[in-house]
Amino acid sequence: MIPSTVDRLLKPLHRWVWLDPHRRGRKLLRFAETEADGGRDLSRAAELTADPLLRRLYLRHSQDEQRHAELFRVRARQVLENAKASTLEVNWLTPGERGLDDLRVDATGEDALLAFLHLSEKAAAGRFTLYQSVLGTDEGTREVFREILEDEAFHMSYTRSQLARIAPRKQGLRLWQARAGRLWKTYLRLATALASVLGTVVLRAQYFLILPIFALLARRAQRREAPGFAKARGSNLTSQY
Amino acid sequence: MTLKRRGKIARTLILMGSAGPSIVDGARGLWRSDAGRKWLVPLLVFLCVTGLLLVVAASVEALAPFIYAIF
Amino acid sequence: MRILGISAHYHDSAAGLLIDGVPVCSVEEERLSRRKNDAAFPLLAIEWCLEQAGLEPEALDAVVFYEKPMLKFDRILNMALRTFPRSWRSFPQAMKNSLGEKLWVKGIIASQLGIAGSKILFTEHHQSHAAAAFYPSPFDEAAILTADGVGEWATLSVGRGSKARGIEMLRELRFPHSLGMLYSTFTAWLGFPVNEGEYKVMGLASYGEPSLADEVRRTVLPAADGSFRLDLDYFDFHASAKRSYSDKFTALFGAPREPWDPIDLGTAEGKRYADVAASVQLVLEELLLGLAQRLQRETALKALCLGGGVALNGVANALLLRESGFGQIYVPSAPGDAGCALGAALWADRIHFRRPHVPIPDHPYWGPVIDGKDLLRIAAEDGLECETLQDVPARVADELARGRIVGWMQGASELGPRALGNRSILAAPHDAAMRDKLNRGIKYREEFRPFAPAVPVEQARRFFDLPEGGERLGRFMSGVFKVRPEWRDKLGAVTHVDGTARVQTVDRATAPLFHALLEAYGARTGIPVLLNTSFNLAGEPIVNKAVEGYSTFRRSGIDVLVAGTTLATRRKGASDAMLPREAT
Numbered sequence: 001m002i003p004s005t006v007d008r009l010l011k012p013l014h015r016w017v018w019l020d021p022h023r024r025g026r027k028l029l030r031f032a033e034t035e036a037d038g039g040r041d042l043s044r045a046a047e048l049t050a051d052p053l054l055r056r057l058y059l060r061h062s063q064d065e066q067r068h069a070e071l072f073r074v075r076a077r078q079v080l081e082n083a084k085a086s087t088l089e090v091n092w093l094t095p096g097e098r099g100l101d102d103l104r105v106d107a108t109g110e111d112a113l114l115a116f117l118h119l120s121e122k123a124a125a126g127r128f129t130l131y132q133s134v135l136g137t138d139e140g141t142r143e144v145f146r147e148i149l150e151d152e153a154f155h156m157s158y159t160r161s162q163l164a165r166i167a168p169r170k171q172g173l174r175l176w177q178a179r180a181g182r183l184w185k186t187y188l189r190l191a192t193a194l195a196s197v198l199g200t201v202v203l204r205a206q207y208f209l210i211l212p213i214f215a216l217l218a219r220r221a222q223r224r225e226a227p228g229f230a231k232a233r234g235s236n237l238t239s240q241y
Numbered sequence: 242m243t244l245k246r247r248g249k250i251a252r253t254l255i256l257m258g259s260a261g262p263s264i265v266d267g268a269r270g271l272w273r274s275d276a277g278r279k280w281l282v283p284l285l286v287f288l289c290v291t292g293l294l295l296v297v298a299a300s301v302e303a304l305a306p307f308i309y310a311i312f
Numbered sequence: 313m314r315i316l317g318i319s320a321h322y323h324d325s326a327a328g329l330l331i332d333g334v335p336v337c338s339v340e341e342e343r344l345s346r347r348k349n350d351a352a353f354p355l356l357a358i359e360w361c362l363e364q365a366g367l368e369p370e371a372l373d374a375v376v377f378y379e380k381p382m383l384k385f386d387r388i389l390n391m392a393l394r395t396f397p398r399s400w401r402s403f404p405q406a407m408k409n410s411l412g413e414k415l416w417v418k419g420i421i422a423s424q425l426g427i428a429g430s431k432i433l434f435t436e437h438h439q440s441h442a443a444a445a446f447y448p449s450p451f452d453e454a455a456i457l458t459a460d461g462v463g464e465w466a467t468l469s470v471g472r473g474s475k476a477r478g479i480e481m482l483r484e485l486r487f488p489h490s491l492g493m494l495y496s497t498f499t500a501w502l503g504f505p506v507n508e509g510e511y512k513v514m515g516l517a518s519y520g521e522p523s524l525a526d527e528v529r530r531t532v533l534p535a536a537d538g539s540f541r542l543d544l545d546y547f548d549f550h551a552s553a554k555r556s557y558s559d560k561f562t563a564l565f566g567a568p569r570e571p572w573d574p575i576d577l578g579t580a581e582g583k584r585y586a587d588v589a590a591s592v593q594l595v596l597e598e599l600l601l602g603l604a605q606r607l608q609r610e611t612a613l614k615a616l617c618l619g620g621g622v623a624l625n626g627v628a629n630a631l632l633l634r635e636s637g638f639g640q641i642y643v644p645s646a647p648g649d650a651g652c653a654l655g656a657a658l659w660a661d662r663i664h665f666r667r668p669h670v671p672i673p674d675h676p677y678w679g680p681v682i683d684g685k686d687l688l689r690i691a692a693e694d695g696l697e698c699e700t701l702q703d704v705p706a707r708v709a710d711e712l713a714r715g716r717i718v719g720w721m722q723g724a725s726e727l728g729p730r731a732l733g734n735r736s737i738l739a740a741p742h743d744a745a746m747r748d749k750l751n752r753g754i755k756y757r758e759e760f761r762p763f764a765p766a767v768p769v770e771q772a773r774r775f776f777d778l779p780e781g782g783e784r785l786g787r788f789m790s791g792v793f794k795v796r797p798e799w800r801d802k803l804g805a806v807t808h809v810d811g812t813a814r815v816q817t818v819d820r821a822t823a824p825l826f827h828a829l830l831e832a833y834g835a836r837t838g839i840p841v842l843l844n845t846s847f848n849l850a851g852e853p854i855v856n857k858a859v860e861g862y863s864t865f866r867r868s869g870i871d872v873l874v875a876g877t878t879l880a881t882r883r884k885g886a887s888d889a890m891l892p893r894e895a896t
Contacts, residue, residue: 029572036851043852043867044346047859052693059866066867077572106345188302195298195305196408202309203404206291210284211396211403217280218393224277228535232469232481237433237664240263240418241270241382244359244369245426256419259429263418267382278390285389292411299412 001149003130004123015134024141025080032072039065044105045113051166054110057158061117064151075144111167115178118159123182125152253300257293264289313665314371316361317657318421319378319440319649321414323349323507326646326727327357328654328678329365333661333670335448337364338678338727340650342853346860349508350853353413353420354653360680369425376660378652379437381417383464385410387487395551402553433664435656437463438620441647442481444655445619446473447662448672449642450784455611456481457604460620460648461492461507468539468620470603472611475669478662488550489541491599491622494532497547497556498592502585503569506556507621514627515761517593518810519577520586527564528588528595538606540599575758586760597628604636615640618790619655623647624729626792626814633781633791640781643790645676646728654678654727675822676732676788679725679856684876686858691873691880698880704825708874709832712740712842716871717754719847721861722825725854730789731846732816733766733826735854735861737870741765741843744804750843753869756850762814764789765806766844768830769817775799775841776815786817805843816844 007014018024039062046058103116132145163171235241247255267289268282298305315330320341328338339361341347341354362369388410392399399406413420421432435443441458452475459468467490471481487493495513496506504512531546546564549556562568565588569575576582604616616638618629623643633641644651661667684700691698701707711718718738726732737754739746741763751757767775769783777794778786785791792814795807806813820827834840847861848854849868855861858875865873865880873880 025572040346040852043863047346047857047863052690055690056694059863063867073572077574080570080572191303191306195309198306198309199295199298199408200404203291203407204400206288207392207400207403208397210287211393214281214284215393215396218278218390218396221277222394227541228485228537228539229483230486232466232471232484233436234481235270235380235436237376237435237660239270239382240266240380240434241274241386244355244362244424247423247426252420252423255423256416259419259422260416262429263382263416267385270382271386278386281386281389285386288389288407288411289385289415291407292415295408295412296416 001122001125001129001152003126007127007130011130011134014130015136018131018134018138019136021079021083024138025076025083028072028076028079028141028144032069032076035065035069035072039063039069041103041105048105049110051110054162054166057162061155061158064155068148068151071144071147075141078140079138111163111170111174112178114159114163114166115171115174116181118156118163118175119178119182121152121155121159125149125156128152249300253296256296260289260293260296313373313661313667314365314367315657315660316358316372316375317378317440317653317655317660318354318358318375319652319656320353321351321417322649323351324648324650325351325354325357326650326653327354327361328657328727329361329367330654330657330661331365333667335654335657335672335678337361338646338654339680339725340646340727340853343679343725343856346853346856348851348853353424355424357653358425369427372425372427372431374431374433374660374665375421375425375427376433376435376656377417377421378435378440378649378656380434380464381415383436385415387462387465391488391550398551402551405553433660435659436466437652438466438469438484439479439481439659439663440652440655441619442469442471442473442479442617442655443659443662444644444651445617445623445642445647446479447475447658447669448644448654448674449615449617450674451615451617451640451642452476453613454615454617454640454642455607455613455638456617456619457600457607458619459491459600459622461496462487462490467492468603470607472613473617479659485539488544488547489539491596492620493547493549493556494542495592495596495622495625497549497561498528498588500556501561501565501568502589503571503573505571510621510624512758512761513589514593514625515758515808516575516586516589517627518590518762518808518812519760520583520588520590522591522594523587524565524591525594528591530564531561532595532599534602538602575760577760593625593627596622596625597631600628601631601635604632604638608637614638615642617641618643619647619651621648623790626790627812629785630779630782630791630793633785634779638781641785641791643785643788644728645726645730645732645788647790648729650728676726676728677724677734677823678727681724682721682734682858682861682875684858684878687862687873687875687878687880690859690862691878696880696882698878701874701877701879704874704877704879705828705832707879708738708829708872709836711872712738712833713836715740715746717750717869719855719861719865719870719873720829721847721855721858721873721875725856728788729846730764730816731844731854732788733818733823733844735847735856736766736844737847738766738829739805739843740837741803741806741841742837742839746805746843749869750805750845754849755845760809762808763806763843763845764814764816765803765841766816766818766826766830767841768827768834769819771834771840772815772817775803775839776813778815778817782815783817786815787819787822789814789816791815799839802839803841806841 042062046055128145298308317328325341329336341357342350344356456471465486466484469484473479499509546561548558720736800807830840
């Protein structure tokens with residue numbers, strides 16, 4: 001599986017990110033969580049589909065994801081056992097199989113779901129291939145990725161063939177829609193992150209500019225409060241206070 | 242029975258419509274309470290208004306950074 | 313009068329419907345959305361409740377939210393101010409968290425349900441807990457004690473209830489002095505997720521000695537009025553969004569456990585964690601007991617109703633039953649926030665609208681009803697062996713007696729965190745190996761966590777050392793009691809390391825089919841006791857529909873699945889490999 005161009009260009013950076021054992025361990029733990037979440041999404045997909053073959057495939061896929069989660073978890077514990085704490089996580093640079101995080105299985109059509117899964121698996125396989133190549137001497141972690149990549153090949157293949165089966169005429173369209181959807185979600189993630197940063201700046205400015213005087217008053221009021229029990233309030237139900 | 246699913250903008254408009262009375266309710270409650278924190282009313286109102294901005298931003302995710310920027 | 317109660321936005325969102333003073337249905341959002349501890353506005357739960365009663369939202373007379381959002385915001389803002397400038401990091405997060413949606417509940421309800429704002433009411437958080445604990449109880453009069461992390465300001469409240477005169481809340485303890493936060497801080501320090509891992513602390517406590525109780529007592533100081541206050545130098549939850557304990561706390565108890573580190577009770581480190589868990593459990597029990605004894609003396613009442621998340625601590629509940637002076641204790645099946653949906657509706661009905669009390673059915677089964685036909689269809693599609701049973705208890709008892717693990721789905725689902733015989737995984741309780749098999753192969757959880765036994769109420773004393781009132785407390789699995797020494801070997805899978813068990817006493821009138829199953833199993837083995845654990849896998853909510861039970865069955869080591877009268881088994885020799893890869 002070939003990693004994306006962007007990932008290939010950033011290979012030296014990836015190498016640096018994976019170099020630190022504590023960071024590596026934390027990342028593997030995060031991957032474990034993502035795989036477990038993905039597994040739950042897939043079992044939900046199995047519960048919702050009316051197609052018996054898809055149900056069996058989703059359940060198998062879900063079990064694979066659970067197994068991957070366990071592989072990552074076990075390896076993470078081994079890596080973390082002797083690793084010293086590192087403060088810098090750099091999670092944005094090394095996403096796991098995060099595509100499934102954005103999924104609302106209940107609100108996604110069967111063909112759209114298969115297209116989404118296919119692209120997510122493909123992207124994850126590309127990334128995991130890259131991670132394998134930057135792990136230096138960490139043979140244990142490389143082995144975990146190798147094992148998972150074997151499953152990813154199956155996941156890519158079945159999602160593609162099942163998409164062709166249930167939407168023979170619209171498969172191309174669904175894949176393009178899924179690609180556009182991923183792009184849109186990437187933009188939304190970035191926009192939300194940027195908005196969050198701006199919001200934090202605004203609120204922190206308010207905190208230091210406006211709150212100090214109120215903080216003094218709050219402390220004074222606190223000193224007047226008697227310790228222990230207070231009389232129950234018993235307010236009217238029409239009031240939100 | 243399925244609840245009528247309103248669009249995000251429609252829901253935000255209804256929510257904004259009820260925000261004024263909610264803020265007044267909060268401010269009145271604080272003013273009348275025996276906690277002795279009348280001085281907190283201006284800050285509570287100010288932050289609630291800030292909160293409305295967050296609600297608007299959340300309703301139009303794609304424009305959220307720009308709304309913050311205007312603010 | 314039709315009143316819808318809603319709890320939302322923190323953990324375990326839920327909705328519950330009250331018609332003419334009687335609960336009709338209630339369900340947690342997570343059971344329908346399939347997202348564990350779903351805190352979202354419970355749209356699916358509301359829809360389901362209205363559908364059950366055949367109501368349109370406009371037909372509702374009132375919609376009651378379980379707490380007062382503006383009062384809660386007042387507390388959050390005040391804590392930021394009181395801890396200025398330490399709170400500079402947490403302030404933006406706290407504001408974004410509160411101001412985004414949680415503050416505008418009235419608008420959200422109005423926009424989602426399309427009802428007038430005048431129909432929307434707000435109880436106080438602990439009023440909701442109190443009503444949820446008192447009105448469904450079998451007592452005409454009772455003292456009430458509610459305790460959790462925090463509601464708006466209140467963290468603990470005491471009062472008295474009368475079915476004729478209503479509830480009078482006497483006094484409350486306010487944030488940051490909180491029993492729930494005390495326990496949660498230790499939960500976080502022990503590396504468990506807060507609001508979820510408190511069970512683990514209680515389970516772990518049995519493996520330790522309370523050798524650090526004096527250290528814990530340094531962090532929580534008694535007050536003259538029988539309450540307590542936390543020494544805030546040891547805590548940081550009131551000023552920080554990231555960490556609930558301070559450096560002084562870690563200086564006292566040592567470095568916290570990393571969540572990924574396994575707890576090895578054979579090591580000094582593992583023993584230290586267990587000792588800390590035992591110590592905080594002991595101090596919690598002491599504090600609760602002091603509060604309850606004082607309340608008993610003050611009210612001279614015979615019965616106590618407990619509400620709030622702290623009431624999920626079965627060890628403490630059993631101690632209160634033995635030593636508080638209250639002869640009877642009632643804990644609802646959902647004492648936490650999920651139960652507040654019905655609690656808020658009950659408070660509005662009895663207190664706000666001043667309607668007379670009407671008796672409430674005494675059971676926990678308020679959720680969606682299972683349809684066994686769904687299982688029949690799916691299992692047939694997947695080529696599984698499936699049969700429709702004439703005598704469900706007899707056939708399932710046969711399977712259990714053969715050592716099979718059974719996924720059991722019957723009737724309406726339970727409200728609350730515990731499976732009480734309608735959405736359960738059942739197994740033989742005799743051998744500790746069964747506990748390990750379930751922990752490792754199905755529930756994927758730590759080995760120190762115990763499983764609960766279910767027993768017909770009339771036979772409970774034969775196996776368990778129940779004090780007076782123990783049968784009642786055990787009905788919703790709310791008390792932890794000693795297993796009689798002579799039975800411990802024969803109940804190895806459900807007897808905890810300290811010889812206790814969280815017993816469910818099953819009443820024939822409340823759960824006839826489950827009761828019949830226990831009797832049928834007893835007829836075959838001589839011991840009418842079954843291991844009963846919730847029907848879910850790690851990280852997932854308890855199953856609701858047959859298809860969810862089926863999916864869990866296929867992904868785990870459960871041998872037999874029963875939904876209604878339908879029974880499915882794995883094909884002989886079939887493993888988890890359900891589909892050859894070539895079939896794609």
